[in-house]
Amino acid sequence: MHVIIVGAGVTGLSTAWALIKRGVEVTLIEQGPIPNPLSASGDQHRIIRRAYGGQGGYQRRISDAYAAWDEMWDDLGARHLVDTGFMVISQEEGDEGEDYWRGMVEAGYSLDQMSPQEACARYPFLSPEGLRFVAVHPEGGVLLCQKIAADMRAFLLAKGARLLENTKVVAVDRAAGRVTLESGEDLTGDRVVISAGAWVLKLAPELDSDLTPYRTAVVYLEPPADLKASWEAAPVILDVGGKVDGYVLPPVPGTGLKFGAGIHKVKNADADQNRGIVPGEGERLRNHFSPPFGRISEYQVSDVVTCAYTFTADNHFYAREDGRAVIVSACSGHGYKFGAVVGQKIAEGLIGGDVDTARIWLEARD
Numbered sequence: 232m233h234v235i236i237v238g239a240g241v242t243g244l245s246t247a248w249a250l251i252k253r254g255v256e257v258t259l260i261e262q263g264p265i266p267n268p269l270s271a272s273g274d275q276h277r278i279i280r281r282a283y284g285g286q287g288g289y290q291r292r293i294s295d296a297y298a299a300w301d302e303m304w305d306d307l308g309a310r311h312l313v314d315t316g317f318m319v320i321s322q323e324e325g326d327e328g329e330d331y332w333r334g335m336v337e338a339g340y341s342l343d344q345m346s347p348q349e350a351c352a353r354y355p356f357l358s359p360e361g362l363r364f365v366a367v368h369p370e371g372g373v374l375l376c377q378k379i380a381a382d383m384r385a386f387l388l389a390k391g392a393r394l395l396e397n398t399k400v401v402a403v404d405r406a407a408g409r410v411t412l413e414s415g416e417d418l419t420g421d422r423v424v425i426s427a428g429a430w431v432l433k434l435a436p437e438l439d440s441d442l443t444p445y446r447t448a449v450v451y452l453e454p455p456a457d458l459k460a461s462w463e464a465a466p467v468i469l470d471v472g473g474k475v476d477g478y479v480l481p482p483v484p485g486t487g488l489k490f491g492a493g494i495h496k497v498k499n500a501d502a503d504q505n506r507g508i509v510p511g512e513g514e515r516l517r518n519h520f521s522p523p524f525g526r527i528s529e530y531q532v533s534d535v536v537t538c539a540y541t542f543t544a545d546n547h548f549y550a551r552e553d554g555r556a557v558i559v560s561a562c563s564g565h566g567y568k569f570g571a572v573v574g575q576k577i578a579e580g581l582i583g584g585d586v587d588t589a590r591i592w593l594e595a596r597d
């Protein structure tokens with residue numbers, strides 16, 4: 232079997248990894264370099280954690296995600312996961328921080344829960360203003376996306392995959408299993424996987440009722456000198472509470488301190504547009520985080536990175552089989568941590584001729 236994969240974000244790379252390990256011939260096509268800094272998977276780091284607020288199906292699948300990453304570390308000969316633990320913060324009754332906390336408690340995990348005063352003593356970057364509670368758990372951390380992509384690229388090349396970088400696919404004939412490159416060349420496979428992230432609607436425009444692309448940005452910050460050490464020892468913060476849908480990735484070796492906020496995302500029809508940074512964007516993003524952090528204006532903006540990603544209406548992942556093609560997206564802002572296992576599920580579906588089982592797993596409605 233020969234499988235052509237369009238898009239080398241974490242979904243495409245992981246699918247290629249899982250297929251080639253199972254003896255399948257793979258051609259992986261990426262419009263930019265691998266990793267592509269414009270892709271959703273191309274930033275320095277992403278969070279992995281067990282807590283899953285209202286989406287219990289994903290909380291129940293997270294052990295499979297960890298197991299798939301472990302298999303990948305064995306193949307890559309390197310573990311690109313830094314275990315920091317995670318924190319949730321609640322500022323208001325019923326906020327997302329409380330949702331995450333409740334999901335964990337209901338699933339039987341025991342969290343270290345702290346009063347605002349205890350939390351501020353332990354984590355001096357917090358300010359007690361408006362805090363309800365803070366809880367931490369040791370199982371969670373930071374996946375080093377750029378290192379994962381670079382090592383996966385090397386692994387695939389060593390295993391004989393055909394990698395076409397800086398090569399754009401302009402059309403896919405799903406019935407025939409044929410992709411057309413910008414150069415005009417056609418390639419045909421037994422199956423085609425379209426894992427094109429926020430660009431998917433350029434190849435499958437009829438999916439615009441299922442998949443909505445958004446543009447967002449994250450800000451890298453240099454904290455005040457006296458808070459540097461506490462940030463370096465901090466857990467990932469899944470939600471800072473309140474209404475901003477904000478999260479924080481602490482600096483781990485080779486990465487910066489990163490803040491991102493769901494309220495910063497805007498609907499954007501085209502993943503190639505509005506990728507520049509708007510003046511003052513980093514400071515605006517940063518300022519969403521006060522509270523729960525004090526002295527926010529003392530944090531210096533060191534970089535702002537724009538991102539494009541897709542969402543489904545209910546934030547579940549997406550897979551659809553059409554002819555010889557499968558369109559797949561571990562999307563909705565929480566898919567990176569599932570990248571390796573999604574690749575395994577799609578590979579098993581293609582080889583076993585049962586993509587629907589993979590779709591049901593990805594949708595995680597049970």
Ligand SMILES: Cc1cc2nc3c(=O)[nH]c(=O)nc-3n(C[C@H](O)[C@H](O)[C@H](O)COP(=O)(O)OP(=O)(O)OC[C@H]3O[C@@H](n4cnc5c(N)ncnc54)[C@H](O)[C@@H]3O)c2cc1C
Nearest residue numbers: 238240241242262270271272278400428430565566567568
């Ligand atoms: C700001 C932000 C924060 C996030 N935080 C987290 C987090 O903490 N934890 C987590 O688990 N998830 C997180 N996510 C979600 C996660 O990053 C995505 O779900 C995941 O990276 C999607 O991977 P993908 O491979 O499906 O898409 P992408 O990474 O976007 O990859 C798609 C690839 O396809 C290529 N491509 C597209 N069209 C073509 C074409 N025509 N020809 C050739 N190549 C093409 C693109 O160049 C791109 O490289 C976050 C997302 C964002 C944007």
